[in-house]
Amino acid sequence: MFRNAQIYRLPSPWAVTHQELEPHLSPQSFTAPSSIELKAQGWVAPRDSGMLVHAVNRQFLLQLTTEKKLLPSSVINQVTKVRAAELEEQQGFPPGRKQTKELKDQVTDELLPRAFSTQSRTWVWIDPVNGWLVVDAGTPGKAEEVLKLLFKAIPKFPLETLRTVMSPGAAMTDWLASDEAPAGFTVDQDTELRSTGEGKATVRYVRHALEADDMRQRIESGKQCTRLALTWADKISFTLTENLSIKKITLLDVFKEESMPTVRDENERFDGNFTLFTGEFAKLLASLVDALGGRIKKAA
Template sequence: MSWFKNLQVYRLPAPWAKTADELNAALAPHSFVPAASNELLRQGWDQPRPGSDLVHVVNRQFLLMLTTEKKLLPASVINQVAKARAAEMEEAQGFAPGKKAMKDLKERVANELLPRAFSTKTSTWVWIDPVNGWLVVDTSSPSRADEVLKLLLKAVDKLPVESLRVQRSPVGVMTSWLEADEAPAGFTVDMDATLRAAGESKAQVAYKRHTLEPADVGRHIEAGKQCTRLALTWDSKISFVLDEKLAIKSVKPLDVLQEKESSIRNGDERFDGDMMLMTAELAKMLADVVEALGGEAKA
């Protein structure tokens, strides 16, 4: 498997008592079935690895996969066909179809075209760490993560999941790191950052693969800008970007971890080895990120 690239992070009780078999049984009625010819969208839980259960378990870590099948039926195509049909109707009856008739015509055209529409499949991965209480959705989109979470809540009755909350504002903490030119223990600051003004202007400056010179960055901070996005490396093992909403993006394992993976040959073994390594390292990294942001905020 590939490493998760973007982490939308949620919290479960640690430890979480739900077993893989219980979770698998809850997901089974919501498993993926290909869309029928007249369906525009179909979603469901699928096997993370061919031949596995809906919940794939390695070293007490759970991996889930949501499959989404969507038909591609652009509004422009429907409008084009409907316009041609409307012209035929006008010629036959001597007047153009009205607003309601045109709406009905577009619906009929869409229903006719749907069985012939191309479809695309996408997969969204979910990692559940019942030992340390993490639930992570691999997407850069908060709305997509919310959608996945709603489907999980629909399948799993009373899933005790919450948003991750920390004691200190990520914006304030990242700004202080840049201002002091010092990252917290175990982290290094890399060469990407975005600083944005808090006022109405929303003026911002973005560094891309550019050395963050303390004097230069300091001038922007003095002018009222704050850091909303910062590239970091954790423990010389994983690089990532932390943003103002506590999302972790552009996750990349570095060479020291890639070397550990290279010794595994068999496909299934490689998949499980990747999963074991990824979940173990990300669990430690997430704990350190939370600690660097002042620890978790409890209700």
Template sequence: MTPLSFDFSMWFKNLQLYRLPADWRITPAQLEEQLAKIPFQPCGTLTMQSAGWVPPKNDEDALVYTLDRHWLLALCTEQKLLPASVVNQVTHDRIEEMEQQQGYRPGRKQAQQIKEQVTEELMPRAFSRRRTTQVWLDTLNGWLAVNAGSANQADDVVQYLHKAVENFSLRPLVTQTSPAAAMTDWLSSGDAPAGFTIERECELCAPDEEKATVRYARHPLDADEIPAHIAAGKRATRLALTWDDRIAFVLTDKMQVKRVQFLDVLQEEAESQADNGDSFYSDFALMTAEFSRFLPQLVEALGGEAKEGV
């Protein structure tokens, strides 16, 4: 199977996984009202960063896109890019000019004030970078997934959910068997769990202070050196897998699902459904249906979900 040859901008490429509270009773209308308290506003003249909620579908105003039990949200962040090297250079030139004029070099406090003034002067000319991060909620099965490549990015999104939604609680997904232990066992035995296939990429890391690391890319993982590294104490921290010949991904020891790729069979389904109407609707329906099947099987492969508080 090969990955999609075109880009699905709506399709998730990463899954940072959380569990909704068991007593989740918020309706889409209630969530919409609460997200509207923090709408996205572009950075002002003297603002370096801004974030807020935006419609996940470009041609609609709703902040919560719903398809039965599946909801989609989007947080937009904007950051002004003002390189420190530019600020430092202009500040240096300003200090040199002042030293020549007054005959002595400005003190530390005055130099800091000059730097702050230079920053304010340059900010209106700074470039802005925007990023939209999507959030999928499966309100029936209690999933919340952030389409973020890093835990920090996901944490920022969760923080804005906490700001917007009253009495909101969320916990990361925790499984009975840690991903590191499970992946190490799969590599050691050469057997993937039912429904999954081990692909040609992994990372092995020693648990000691030096963190000696070995990475394999486009390399058969049934070679003799893999069990040898494991026997020497290294543990798997990343492993490329395929689920049901439909989704390729990389699982990490932090319970992150990264570099999600939808394979040929899904491409064909997406293309056939797109011909019948709204492609955003059909893509979201297909993606959420796949994730709703994929996630329970991934959790089962990791020994099931750990009970809360254990």
């Protein structure tokens, strides 16, 4: 279901129901951008029920839609340049900074209604039972767009950044140096090591055996692991990064065999797979936090 995971913490358990969450999100329902807007964001129903919070077995699924108008600055500048030349011919002198800005704003307003639009959707999984909030975003910055809306919508939203005793970079470096993965995990064949020196020299291994002696030599020369491909419980493969982001989530055959291929109803199949995925991924997150020395809790 999710290809990436930006991970955050909620109180465990978080005593909020999907019925209580729904009205907070409704004012932020998605509406397509107007003719003079470059971008619009809002929540849409993840399934056909029309509810903005899709709840299955006390697990919540949200979907944020973002629509952007494609209006390259090069096009705006080109048209503005033509308009400025026409204005110079009319008034006998080139437009100043203020006139040029007004021309540019006018050109933008004229071109916006004709601009093409693109839509993107971002999944958000809330686990109020185990205290997780996961955004399917490749970067923390993309996840921040989601969090800003949630903080605005939900009064006193008790979300925290996930912090662990060991930094992922230090832990991954130790795993490679010792040639020993943490309990429940295996190290795969992709990694990235970067120098801590000024040059930031980087070595990447892709589908390449990670020989222990080679890894130790790289680490002793001053490099630290910034990305590492791992598999958890022979069910889920992923890449862990130094900022505790998870990328390239892949469900393995053992996991897929536990899905519900015989269910004919699409909604029932979706809910079954969602329940299976969230149940296993919550276990993965707990195991990962343990492997990183546990969670640093916010001071009271």
